[in-house]
Amino acid sequence: MDKYQPKNFEEKWYQRWEQANRFAPSGDGTPFSIAIPPPNVTGTLHMGHAFQHSLVDSLIRYRRMKGNNTLWQMGTDHAGIATQLIVTEQLAAEKIKPSDLGREKFVGKIWEWKEKSGNTISEQLRRLGASLNWETERFTLDEGLSRAVLEVFVSLYEEGLIYRGKRLVNWDPVLKTSISDLEVASDEEEGHLWHLRYPLADNPKEFVVVATTRPETMLGDTAIAVHPEDPRYKALVGKSILLPLTERTIPIISDSYVDQEFGSGCVKITPAHDFNDYDMGKRHGLEIINIFNEDASINEQAPKKYWGLDRYEAREIILKDLEDMGMIEKVEAHMLSVPRGERSGVIIEPYLSNQWFVKTKPLAEPAIKKVEEGEIEFIPKNYENTFFVWMRDIQDWCISRQQWWGHRIPAWYDNEGKVYVGRDEEEVRHNNHLKDDFFLSQDEDVLDTWFSSSLWTFSTLGWPDRTIELKTFHPTDVMVTGHDIISFWVSRMIMMALKFVEEVPFKKVYVTGMVTDANGQKQSKSKGNGLDPLDIIDGISLDDLIVKRTTNLLQPKMAERIAQNTKREFPNGIQTYGTDALRFTFYSIATRSRTIRFDMNRVEGYQHFCNKLWNAANFVFINTIEGEIGNGVSNNDVIDKWIVSELNHTIQLVDQAMDRYRFDLAAKAIYEFVWDELCDWYLELVKPILNNPEIDNQLVQTKRFTLITVLEQTLRLAHPFLPFVTEELWQKLPGKIRGEGKTIMSQPYPSLNQTLIDPSAKLDITWIKEVVTGTRNIRGEMDIPHSTPIPIIFANGSDMDKSRLYEFQSLLEYLIKPKEIQWSESTDKQPPSSTHLVGEMQLLVPLKGLINKELEIIRLDKEIERKINDKSRTAKKLGNNNFISKAPLEVVNKEREKLIEIDSALTKLKEQRLKIASL
RNA sequence: AGGAAUGUAGCUCAGUUGGUUAGAGCAUCGCCUCGACAAGGCGAGGGUCGUCGGUUCGAAUCCGACCAUUCCUACCA
Numbered sequence: 004m005d006k007y008q009p010k011n012f013e014e015k016w017y018q019r020w021e022q023a024n025r026f027a028p029s030g031d032g033t034p035f036s037i038a039i040p041p042p043n044v045t046g047t048l049h050m051g052h053a054f055q056h057s058l059v060d061s062l063i064r065y066r067r068m069k070g071n072n073t074l075w076q077m078g079t080d081h082a083g084i085a086t087q088l089i090v091t092e093q094l095a096a097e098k099i100k101p102s103d104l105g106r107e108k109f110v111g112k113i114w115e116w117k118e119k120s121g122n123t124i125s126e127q128l129r130r131l132g133a134s135l136n137w138e139t140e141r142f143t144l145d146e147g148l149s150r151a152v153l154e155v156f157v158s159l160y161e162e163g164l165i166y167r168g169k170r171l172v173n174w175d176p177v178l179k180t181s182i183s184d185l186e187v188a189s190d191e192e193e194g195h196l197w198h199l200r201y202p203l204a205d206n207p208k209e210f211v212v213v214a215t216t217r218p219e220t221m222l223g224d225t226a227i228a229v230h231p232e233d234p235r236y237k238a239l240v241g242k243s244i245l246l247p248l249t250e251r252t253i254p255i256i257s258d259s260y261v262d263q264e265f266g267s268g269c270v271k272i273t274p275a276h277d278f279n280d281y282d283m284g285k286r287h288g289l290e291i292i293n294i295f296n297e298d299a300s301i302n303e304q305a306p307k308k309y310w311g312l313d314r315y316e317a318r319e320i321i322l323k324d325l326e327d328m329g330m331i332e333k334v335e336a337h338m339l340s341v342p343r344g345e346r347s348g349v350i351i352e353p354y355l356s357n358q359w360f361v362k363t364k365p366l367a368e369p370a371i372k373k374v375e376e377g378e379i380e381f382i383p384k385n386y387e388n389t390f391f392v393w394m395r396d397i398q399d400w401c402i403s404r405q406q407w408w409g410h411r412i413p414a415w416y417d418n419e420g421k422v423y424v425g426r427d428e429e430e431v432r433h434n435n436h437l438k439d440d441f442f443l444s445q446d447e448d449v450l451d452t453w454f455s456s457s458l459w460t461f462s463t464l465g466w467p468d469r470t471i472e473l474k475t476f477h478p479t480d481v482m483v484t485g486h487d488i489i490s491f492w493v494s495r496m497i498m499m500a501l502k503f504v505e506e507v508p509f510k511k512v513y514v515t516g517m518v519t520d521a522n523g524q525k526q527s528k529s530k531g532n533g534l535d536p537l538d539i540i541d542g543i544s545l546d547d548l549i550v551k552r553t554t555n556l557l558q559p560k561m562a563e564r565i566a567q568n569t570k571r572e573f574p575n576g577i578q579t580y581g582t583d584a585l586r587f588t589f590y591s592i593a594t595r596s597r598t599i600r601f602d603m604n605r606v607e608g609y610q611h612f613c614n615k616l617w618n619a620a621n622f623v624f625i626n627t628i629e630g631e632i633g634n635g636v637s638n639n640d641v642i643d644k645w646i647v648s649e650l651n652h653t654i655q656l657v658d659q660a661m662d663r664y665r666f667d668l669a670a671k672a673i674y675e676f677v678w679d680e681l682c683d684w685y686l687e688l689v690k691p692i693l694n695n696p697e698i699d700n701q702l703v704q705t706k707r708f709t710l711i712t713v714l715e716q717t718l719r720l721a722h723p724f725l726p727f728v729t730e731e732l733w734q735k736l737p738g739k740i741r742g743e744g745k746t747i748m749s750q751p752y753p754s755l756n757q758t759l760i761d762p763s764a765k766l767d768i769t770w771i772k773e774v775v776t777g778t779r780n781i782r783g784e785m786d787i788p789h790s791t792p793i794p795i796i797f798a799n800g801s802d803m804d805k806s807r808l809y810e811f812q813s814l815l816e817y818l819i820k821p822k823e824i825q826w827s828e829s830t831d832k833q834p835p836s837s838t839h840l841v842g843e844m845q846l847l848v849p850l851k852g853l854i855n856k857e858l859e860i861i862r863l864d865k866e867i868e869r870k871i872n873d874k875s876r877t878a879k880k881l882g883n884n885n886f887i888s889k890a891p892l893e894v895v896n897k898e899r900e901k902l903i904e905i906d907s908a909l910t911k912l913k914e915q916r917l918k919i920a921s922l
Numbered sequence: 923a924g925g926a927a928u929g930u931a932g933c934u935c936a937g938u939u940g941g942u943u944a945g946a947g948c949a950u951c952g953c954c955u956c957g958a959c960a961a962g963g964c965g966a967g968g969g970u971c972g973u974c975g976g977u978u979c980g981a982a983u984c985c986g987a988c989c990a991u992u993c994c995u996a997c998c999a
Contacts, residue, residue: 196999217999388926517993596935598993602935622958779965787953873943877942888979
């Protein structure tokens with residue numbers, strides 16, 4: 004058999020599965036379904052996706068093999084702003100602006116781009132082995148889902164849960180659109196606090212000083228505010244000031260929102276450009292003056308001098324003008340949190356505009372209730388708090404975007420600006436009895452992408468039609484996603500599903516940790532520390548990796564640093580690991596922690612594991628290919644009973660782990676079974692029988708049968724986690740063992756057979772392990788090579804030891820490679836030896852010609868010291884009357900027995916040391 | 923500012939309702955080509971479980987305070 008080379012077979016198997024339509028739901032088992040969090044259609048797979056989808060795929064494959072009628076619903080998201088941005092940038096390279104093309108042509112360009120690059124992510128998912136049902140793949144802008152969006156919009160509007168209004172929203176002046184609170188990220192940045200002097204209207208020689216971080220907004224000030232209790236300013240309340248640079252006089256008001264301690268204790272109020280000021284403006288009936296255009300340049304509400312200036316140009320000039328007038332008291336350095344648009348990276352402006360909103364409170368209440376009642380369960384549970392905190396203080400959701408790519412808002416306006424909402428223009432005219440020549444124009448805006456995503460679990464299943472799919476697979480069983488998406492998406496799906504299909508969208512929410520780089524840094528394009536999962540699967544050279552990380556950077560000056568960091572982290576690039584190794588890594592690191600540092604060393608370790616499994620299978624094939632494989636009629640010996648018992652124990656562990664979404668524990672159980680039990684012990688224990696021509700053929704056949712059936716079950720057990728290598732190996736099994744099945748992925752999952760758990764077999768094997776490990780310890784410590792046979796004496800053993808030696812002597816001879824094994828009733832008159840204790844029994848390896856006396860004394864001293872420590876710990880416990888009287892009897896007895904054992908061992912070791920020392 | 927999470931070996935992480943000597947992988951150090959596997963085998967070293975207190979016969983585990991890191995929410999102009 005060839006070496007383990009994942010690239011030789013991984014893609015092949017995926018193609019065969021897909022061609023044979025293995026990913027479609029089938030059978031009449033209990034339905035089990037998961038909806039994929041729709042990736043951005045024009046995006047690429049990042050490590051977080053690969054991680055989540057690997058977890059989901061194991062759940063899906065596990066359930067499918069368990070006989071569930073299983074659906075993993077595939078689909079992608081149109082990602083409005085992100086996609087429009089990409090295409091806009093591409094056109095910019097050809098010096099074309101979207102406005103040059105007009106709406107229709109521009110949207111056409113995006114569709115072209117979608118057709119071209121839309122399957123990148125699908126191909127990546129295939130490489131991951133994701134057993135998604137491609138047949139029913141959906142896209143948020145396709146006909147069916149668009150129908151669902153219309154239906155929901157119209158019905159929420161009719162119920163008064165969608166409304167249009169002029170509000171202050173987060174405005175991206177580069178993208179020229181509103182964005183939701185969630186798409187704004189605030190970070191601390193260095194700035195300044197300018198203290199400006201505003202002269203009093205009735206006494207322009209006197210000033211009130213206000214502090215601001217955004218001096219340019221002063222052009223839109225409509226009041227200044229002080230705290231009602233502030234003695235410095237009490238007398239001024241009700242007076243007015245002359246707003247510099249403008250011709251306006253504005254009032255001084257009092258409001259307890261003002262913090263007396265901050266700045267001068269006096270704050271300028273700009274209702275059109277600050278959320279708090281907006282609220283305050285409403286409270287006091289202040290004028291609202293918007294001084295910005297859509298691109299945040301100064302508009303005609305400001306003095307002519309500043310018209311058309313960009314907000315930051317305007318700032319400089321305004322400051323200079325104020326300075327010239329002597330109106331700047333002082334400037335301080337100041338850290339402030341600056342809101343930036345997630346997509347464009349520019350500073351977001353609060354901006355007054357007409358927008359559409361969803362009234363969320365009435366939708367949130369039932370959603371909160373379902374989670375409280377446990378109908379939806381978050382795993383880990385504490386993420387429910389994140390959900391509750393968000394939902395209990397939920398703000399209305401601004402759903403209109405001033406973009407072209409997306410679901411156009413189904414609202415029409417007449418000449419007077421009256422709004423008509425309906426599924427299409429025809430319906431609007433009909434319902435409102437409007438003649439065909441009555442002027443109507445449709446709203447230019449599109450809906451927030453998350454609006455369509457919020458319908459995802461049911462719109463993908465055919466809603467608003469009551470399809471059989473919807474009936475069968477909704478609610479879905481679990482949603483697997485990152486914590487950053489709980490408020491964006493999870494909460495909104497819950498609200499919408501409850502509203503429109505009157506059931507929860509999923510029963511469980513498994514919140515994964517966030518995959519970071521080896522330094523715990525979030526992976527991102529701008530930091531240049533992101534990894535493409537395919538580069539771990541296929542490998543990539545250092546040069547290619549640097550190119551990949553440094554092209555299309557938003558900040559090109561970062562390129563040099565990114566290249567340096569990449570060189571340091573991956574001096575030799577990334578080698579080829581294959582999908583299975585990557586996947587197994589994901590399972591192993593899927594613990595309950597919220598950040599997961601991705602460590603390439605672990606991928607390497609799990610690649611070795613795949614290799615180990617490969618080679619173990621190879622061993623099995625070599626030993627079963629020629630001779631007869633028995634029929635399983637058991638004259639199983641204790642060794643076979645033991646490995647079957649271990650296998651069943653592992654099956655149990657995997658089931659328990661999967662029930663609790665502990666992918667790490669499932670992976671660990673499989674890893675340990677394959678490597679530590681099957682490879683390290685069972686295959687070794689079986690060799691002397693398989694390779695011995697004198698052994699009874701019946702026994703050899705039984706061994707072969709156990710060997711190959713244990714392998715076959717192990718492959719099935721591991722398949723959800725290692726889909727490719729298990730399929731490749733399973734296909735090499737003889738048909739007699741494999742059965743009629745065409746693929747491992749449709750075979751039944753191994754299930755626990757409690758009657759095969761055999762504790763007594765385990766005790767026997769444990770004894771063998773102890774004896775073998777004991778002699779290996781002596782060999783290892785004494786540097787005696789495996790090739791040198793050593794004489795060994797079993798002294799002072801019990802009847803049980805004796806009978807076990809009798810039973811397993813030939814095995815032990817194979818494993819220990821002794822010159823001979825002697826049995827001795829007592830330790831008297833034995834030659835000076837190196838000793839290892841197995842319970843009461845002593846393993847003796849005579850020193851003569853093999854072992855250095857001093858080395859043995861050192862080894863014994865180490866052992867003795869350990870025992871002395873144990874003894875004092877145990878004796879101390881037993882010397883404590885409180886322990887004796889309060890601890891449970893069995894714990895006390897355990898300690899008593901332990902003390903006896905330690906004492907006996909200690910005595911023997913000390914005797915032994917005396918004996919050696921006296922030589 | 924409020925809320926949450928995390929802190930265990932050099933690194934990345936397990937450790938279930940408190941109960942043998944706190945485990946694994948990687949890394950380190952010896953020895954070994956023995957017919958599945960050097961992507962391997964065997965052996966060894968390595969930890970005051972963030973700090974301090976409390977509860978308890980007994981604490982990595984439960985409670986409190988503090989320190990450090992991280993995230994979320996709200997932001998003081």
